[in-house]
Amino acid sequence: MSKFLTVLTIVLLLIPAMLFSTERLPRPEKITLNNGLVVYYLQNPELPLVSFRLLIKGAGSAFEPDGLDGLANFTADMLLKGTSTMTAEEIAEALDFMGARLSFTSVEEYASGGGECLSQFLPRLLHIAADCLSSPAFNEDEYKKELSRKVDTLKAVKDNPGRALRQYFKKAYFGQHPFGHISLGTDSSLARMSLPELKKFHSQRYRPDMTMMALVGDVKREDLVKLLNETIGRWPKAAGPAPAASIPPLPSPVGQKLVLVDKPDATQAYFALGSPGFPQKDKIVVPATIMNTLWGGRFTSWLSTELRIKRGLTYGASSSFQSWKNGGLFMASSYTRNEKIGEMLDITFELLKKARSQGFSAEEIESAKNYIIGQFPETLETNGSKASAYLRLIYYDLGFDYFDRYLADIQAASPKEIKQAAIKLLPEKNYTLVVVGKASEVKKQLGKYGRWEEKKITDPDF
Amino acid sequence: MPKKTVIFILSLCWLTVMLQASFKKEDIKVFQLDNGLKIILYEDHKIPNISYYTFFRVGSRCERPGLTGVSHFIEHMMFNGTKKYGPGEFDRLMEFNGGANNAYTGDDFTAYTDWFPSTALEKMVELEADRMQGLLFDPQVLESERGVIASERRLSVENNNEAILYENVRATAIMAHPYHWDVIGWMSDILGWRPDEIKQYYQTYYAPNNAVLVVVGDFESSKLMELIKKYYGQIPAQSPPPPIITVEPPQQGRKEVVVRKEAQTPSFMVVYHGPACTSPDFFALSILQKPLVEGESSRLYRRLVRQEQLALSVSGGIEEKIDPFLFMIEVKPRPGVDLTRIEKIIDEELAKIIQEGLSETEFEKARNIGLSSFYFGLQTNSGKANMLGAMEMLYGSYERLFTYIDSYLAVKREDIPSVARKYFNDLNKTVGYLLPEGGQR
Numbered sequence: 001m002s003k004f005l006t007v008l009t010i011v012l013l014l015i016p017a018m019l020f021s022t023e024r025l026p027r028p029e030k031i032t033l034n035n036g037l038v039v040y041y042l043q044n045p046e047l048p049l050v051s052f053r054l055l056i057k058g059a060g061s062a063f064e065p066d067g068l069d070g071l072a073n074f075t076a077d078m079l080l081k082g083t084s085t086m087t088a089e090e091i092a093e094a095l096d097f098m099g100a101r102l103s104f105t106s107v108e109e110y111a112s113g114g115g116e117c118l119s120q121f122l123p124r125l126l127h128i129a130a131d132c133l134s135s136p137a138f139n140e141d142e143y144k145k146e147l148s149r150k151v152d153t154l155k156a157v158k159d160n161p162g163r164a165l166r167q168y169f170k171k172a173y174f175g176q177h178p179f180g181h182i183s184l185g186t187d188s189s190l191a192r193m194s195l196p197e198l199k200k201f202h203s204q205r206y207r208p209d210m211t212m213m214a215l216v217g218d219v220k221r222e223d224l225v226k227l228l229n230e231t232i233g234r235w236p237k238a239a240g241p242a243p244a245a246s247i248p249p250l251p252s253p254v255g256q257k258l259v260l261v262d263k264p265d266a267t268q269a270y271f272a273l274g275s276p277g278f279p280q281k282d283k284i285v286v287p288a289t290i291m292n293t294l295w296g297g298r299f300t301s302w303l304s305t306e307l308r309i310k311r312g313l314t315y316g317a318s319s320s321f322q323s324w325k326n327g328g329l330f331m332a333s334s335y336t337r338n339e340k341i342g343e344m345l346d347i348t349f350e351l352l353k354k355a356r357s358q359g360f361s362a363e364e365i366e367s368a369k370n371y372i373i374g375q376f377p378e379t380l381e382t383n384g385s386k387a388s389a390y391l392r393l394i395y396y397d398l399g400f401d402y403f404d405r406y407l408a409d410i411q412a413a414s415p416k417e418i419k420q421a422a423i424k425l426l427p428e429k430n431y432t433l434v435v436v437g438k439a440s441e442v443k444k445q446l447g448k449y450g451r452w453e454e455k456k457i458t459d460p461d462f
Numbered sequence: 463m464p465k466k467t468v469i470f471i472l473s474l475c476w477l478t479v480m481l482q483a484s485f486k487k488e489d490i491k492v493f494q495l496d497n498g499l500k501i502i503l504y505e506d507h508k509i510p511n512i513s514y515y516t517f518f519r520v521g522s523r524c525e526r527p528g529l530t531g532v533s534h535f536i537e538h539m540m541f542n543g544t545k546k547y548g549p550g551e552f553d554r555l556m557e558f559n560g561g562a563n564n565a566y567t568g569d570d571f572t573a574y575t576d577w578f579p580s581t582a583l584e585k586m587v588e589l590e591a592d593r594m595q596g597l598l599f600d601p602q603v604l605e606s607e608r609g610v611i612a613s614e615r616r617l618s619v620e621n622n623n624e625a626i627l628y629e630n631v632r633a634t635a636i637m638a639h640p641y642h643w644d645v646i647g648w649m650s651d652i653l654g655w656r657p658d659e660i661k662q663y664y665q666t667y668y669a670p671n672n673a674v675l676v677v678v679g680d681f682e683s684s685k686l687m688e689l690i691k692k693y694y695g696q697i698p699a700q701s702p703p704p705p706i707i708t709v710e711p712p713q714q715g716r717k718e719v720v721v722r723k724e725a726q727t728p729s730f731m732v733v734y735h736g737p738a739c740t741s742p743d744f745f746a747l748s749i750l751q752k753p754l755v756e757g758e759s760s761r762l763y764r765r766l767v768r769q770e771q772l773a774l775s776v777s778g779g780i781e782e783k784i785d786p787f788l789f790m791i792e793v794k795p796r797p798g799v800d801l802t803r804i805e806k807i808i809d810e811e812l813a814k815i816i817q818e819g820l821s822e823t824e825f826e827k828a829r830n831i832g833l834s835s836f837y838f839g840l841q842t843n844s845g846k847a848n849m850l851g852a853m854e855m856l857y858g859s860y861e862r863l864f865t866y867i868d869s870y871l872a873v874k875r876e877d878i879p880s881v882a883r884k885y886f887n888d889l890n891k892t893v894g895y896l897l898p899e900g901g902q903r
Contacts, residue, residue, distance in 0.1 A: 024509065046484055046508075047837050089768075092758035097827045099834030118834050149767075149774055152796045155726040156774060159623055265724035268616045298562070300553045309550055312609025315617050336613060367558040374560020374579040377509040382841045458726070 033233035040214040050217030051116040051383035058245030059111035059205040062178040070185025072106035082137035119218040130231040167462040169272040173432040187460035207238035214387035250327030257432040262439035263457040269341035269437025275427035277328025280396040286409040287421035293368040342445025359419030498671025512679035513843040514576040517851040520667035531647015534567040544596035571855035580680040591693035631894035634719040639710040669700035678847040717892040729896035736789040739782040746881040751779035753824035812886040819878040
């Protein structure tokens with residue numbers, strides 16, 4: 001048991017911090033492989049380890065056909081379930097034998113991969129990774145096993161209110177927008193899923209010209225270049241142009257969208273409140289991050305102070321911004337005993353109002369700046385975090401000097417800009433609010449917010 | 463939870479021979495103050511930050527009925543004010559100086575973990591020394607924090623089926639030793655601890671002679687030692703805490719616990735009494751667990767998840783504890799499957815290991831998994847600080863980190879069957895089922 005959960009620590013430290021880095025982020029070397037795939041490389045001989053990350057543009061969940069939620073993630077999952085040269089069991093055996101990690105997944109905008117191993121095993125790991133990307137088998141039997149596991153996983157997710165909340169929130173906030181696709185899949189999307197759809201998604205969207213890679217660790221340049229050209233570099237170029245990868249503008253809630261999910265056995269009620277954020281390249285990131293650090297982004301934030309420290313209503317309360325190419329999301333969430341959820345929401349909305357009307361004191365702002373700058377170096381301490389940072393800077397076109405500029409801007413941000421960020425970004429009347437809890441106790445406390453759409457946790461989908 | 467992470471990292475710390483390349487025992491400086499505080503320093507200037515970890519030899523193992531969960535509660539109260547700095551000041555000052563922190567309580571020890579820019583060093587030494595002796599226990603703050611803990615218990619146990627089952631299985635398997643209860647404690651105790659008992663507990667266990675300080679990162683050792691002497695030097699030592707004398711009696715037959723709860727999916731767990739971390743058998747079981755339950759190539763994953771398709775996931779292994787604890791196998795069953803079938807398959811797979819042991823390949827795989835996890839754990843200042851401190855708590859010295867490998871290398875492949883036979887038998891076993899309300903086993 002810890003002072004607060006690791007998950008919250010990650011929200012607190014890594015998410016805001018991943019947005020920013022330090023002048024100490026060493027510049028990587030750019031290596032272009034024979035097939036056009038670009039690799040960003042940094043040598044680090046300190047420990048006999050290597051980490052790499054892959055990003056496949058246009059292979060994220062936003063590009064799934066409507067009604068096929070989870071297709072992108074399912075496709076990524078299947079990469080490890082057998083290739084033209086190895087069965088799923090051979091892949092698992094080879095990875096475990098090396099003590100190596102290799103995974104593929106997808107988020108809204110892209111698919112991603114990650115691998116790490118002892119340097120001595122890098123050749124083997126890169127061969128497997130290249131094989132998985134370029135020639136997955138999409139074996140029927142493996143597909144059925146994975147599908148049935150996914151169907152049952154949805155039930156397990158609904159037994160965990162915190163995890164279920166995130167899925168309900170995503171659907172409620174994004175609605176029909178492709179960012180509303182649930183990467184776990186839904187009961188109805190999994191019923192509609194098919195192996196040909198997965199194969200099609202892979203053949204159209206996994207292409208070397210849409211892929212970039214970053215690798216950091218204990219490997220020499222000449223060895224690496226040779227190795228990459230023998231592995232990832234042999235992934236054949238795709239024929240024809242890549243399919244469209246544009247994403248419609250993100251929705252902006254007008255008025256209140258309220259969803260109550262009844263979980264009769266829950267002893268706590270969980271809420272998530274969301275409203276529009278800002279795109280990755282937006283300069284508002286600087287005052288917004290300072291503002292969020294103070295409002296709900298760290299242990300002594302207003303939200304945590306009022307809900308946890310002063311009133312003991314909850315073990316954790318936090319807020320964060322998430323940003324994509326063409327938009328972003330602000331989200332605040334916490335949980336408390338069913339009978340206290342009304343009080344918790346009242347306080348949350350009071351604090352939003354207070355930040356918009358008063359802003360923050362000079363001392364608070366100085367503290368937030370010190371905190372953001374002081375915590376920053378640890379966010380790039382490992383090989384893996386450096387590799388992830390390189391891909392992010394490239395993908396969002398931020399430039400390798402981004403973190404240097406960013407930290408300087410943090411230092412220079414004015415109280416006025418920070419208050420303006422609060423006014424612009426903290427929701428007042430337009431928001432999505434989702435509550436998961438025991439409806440018979442929760443509902444009577446929520447009437448003043450308006451009309452709630454009610455769902456039962458046992459109903460299919462989210 | 464962080465608690466688990468430590469154990470995971472430690473159970474994989476081995477093959478440290480190659481370690482000497484970058485992280486050498488000779489570069490570690492050790493000091494002890496007159497009041498008994500032990501200090502372990504490792505300078506590393508790669509980033510301008512410091513990881514400052516304080517370990518106390520206190521955990522749920524030191525508790526008794528009525529006071530279960532109090533170790534963890536004091537961990538929370540450590541952020542709630544001293545005579546010098548009022549409630550909330552620790553976090554406020556730390557964050558103002560660019561630092562962040564967390565803390566975790568386990569069965570055997572409690573750790574306070576601070577990460578901050580090196581410019582904040584003196585302030586942090588002062589703050590940490592201050593709360594080692596001067597906690598305020600303001601009545602109002604104490605009651606509010608009780609509510610936080612109750613919320614934490616509702617979050618991490620009552621609304622988590624696997625945790626409910628774990629708590630039941632653990633309390634069923636372990637009858638006498640204080641490992642009977644989990645770190646969070648029972649709800650009635652959380653609601654009922656008396657302030658005077660809490661203060662007494664703090665006084666006994668939060669003493670310099672019961673603590674170890676580990677600092678890794680961007681500082682100069684001689685300057686840091688001056689600060690440590692200045693701020694910690696005057697803290698008085700306390701009488702040593704009473705020893706934990708209860709020894710768990712041998713189990714004399716299979717135990718079973720059934721939890722019925724509203725749920726869409728069942729849960730399943732089987733545990734066997736295992737050895738303390740100082741036992742040579744501990745290392746044999748730690749090797750054995752890797753090909754048994756770790757990764758998709760493991761025997762139980764293949765059988766239960768892939769071949770028979772009875773389960774969504776499999777995990778487990780032996781936990782590294784001061785006193786004998788449990789070897790656990792946790793399975794997330796698919797809805798509607800026959801849980802006795804899962805138990806039978808686990809029995810079959812354990813019987814195979816008892817009869818045939820592990821293959822050469824599996825034995826080597828276990829070594830590679832251990833080695834890579836070990837290095838990944840050492841990538842950061844915090845990882846190094848955590849491992850050094852945990853070695854102090856569990857084995858009595860950080861030096862154990864650098865000899866860990868020897869214990870592993872002492873395990874022979876041919877020893878595996880006899881060790882497996884010793885622990886994996888029906889008399890020593892407890893099985894837990896969480897059944898969705900109204901469901902059939």
